[in-house]
Amino acid sequence: MIAFLIISFIIMVPILALMMSYELREKCSNFYKNLLPKSKEKLISARKFAYEVNQAASIDQTQSHWHLQQWWILFAGILLLSSILFFAYSLHVAPTRVEANYLRANDPQIYNLLNGDLLSPPPPVEESLVQAAILAEIDQDPTIPSQPVNTVFDGQEADQKSHAFETNLIDRKWDKMHPSYKQRLLMVFKIMKERHGYEMVLLEGYRSPERQTRLSGNTATTLAKAFQSYHQFGLAADVAFKRNGKVVISERDPWAMRGYQLYGETAESVGLTWGGRWTRIHDYGHTEFRMPGLRKNRESAERLIAEAQNQGLMANNIH
Template sequence: MNETTFFLLVALLYGGICVAGGWQVMQAERRQAWRRRISCRFVSLQNRLSLQIHCIAIGSWRVQQRMTTAIMATLQGILHRPFITVVTLGLLALPALIALVLSPQSERENYPDARVQADPVVTALLRGEQLVPPPALPPDMFLAKELDLIRPHIANASRDWTLLDSEFRQRLLTVFKLMENHGYQMALIEGYRSPGRQSQLAQLGPQVTSAGAYQSYHQYGLAADSAFFRNGKIVISERDPWVMEGYRLYGKFAETAGLVWGGRWHMMDYGHVELRKPAKLQNKQYYCLKYNYSLPWN
């Protein structure tokens, strides 16, 4: 079921419930009650007009007094008709509740995945030779201030390819190779991320990450952040048309390689890709032993 069909069904269901609820309310109330209500509304309107004219003459303190009286009268009306109040509030909240419960959710980061078909060229590359990671870039390249503004504390990030999942590593290297064939040299700026570092980044706010420890695929060696390497510098700026074209190609090749691309998320992360392996996320103790990290509750 696509999103258009889903929200159309929700709208039809909500409309039907509203019609049924309105019919029940109309049947429960007699005509005489509606006449009294209309009469009261008319009198209330007259009182409000009189109040406004009166306030001009006597000052603002009486406005506050009358407003308080009107609010109390409204609250009393709500208390005298609790059934209608509850039904009205329920109908207003129903669409949001239905959308929250029935809308599709991703397992990590709460972002939807792109559904793409595997590309034959990429599939052939993945079945071919085992690609070797490129030489590591000098650490000084990751100390630039403009780089740290976009990627906080990136100088302390891990860029060790051996800490990545073997299948994910080969898929990412395949994407790097395809990008190189199109004139873009890629650089890994962060791969595996410890739970401690993930918690520190989460404390910086949702503009950095909304995922806490063990809520990101970085903790399992199944995610990586990459950027472009041009003229001896790491380039991330989204204001550069050359960079944005590169991100477009990067996302295309990543998705055809079976990876999830962060450029399609609500808070777009163009350099982020990950390989979804839900079965591997069940055993946290295994990853603590693999990466020599102690669980916080041990």
């Protein structure tokens, strides 16, 4: 409204000046009378130039008027650049819109659940906080080898249970998590924070088949071998809580255990499977999305991970 008033004022000023001053009207009249002959000459010259440029593309003038053909290239280049700049600055696309378009076509259930308002993942949890939580867990459980948490075990000399704490082999990022699962998990994070007051962190998302094989050596940790776990497909994650600036992973903590129960209920409400209901192993921090029709093999894993990363790259480029 303010811009409209300013523009109206600017237009009204010269109009009122012309209406009130005979001398100004006379000067304007003389100026345009002198300008018309020159304008006519320029118009004729412009029409002649346009005609020559148009005819320069004909076969019989290809050699003699080649320099005029460059104007077509210049014009096309300016038009292309202008269109790119126009769409870049006028059409704002949020990074999550890329995933929104994908989910609308491939997973309408979660898209409708989110009402098109997709969520952005938080930054990865600080590694030092995770290591401190692991050390605290080791102190409480004497069965866990008290080895440095960033040590790479060879799988032969070390106890198999220690592989769960190989932090340098763990992927705590969101880029390899498939949109169908990632958005469900982010919704759970949001509900847990806003409704229940639990701040959550991602401990592990994608898991390589090599790491899965190492973990499967201890049946108390996992029963799934490579490509039998949804982690290899970007469709599973392990999470923990953050309290007073520290990561809490211990299931002995009543506050954390209550959080895991709420986490399981919330995850199931958005279509995820919660590891806390399993009978042979209770994995309270684990959820997974059992994608219909998924074949658990290397080809499917590579396809889904590539799909997830492509969505992320497209989003970053747009942003």
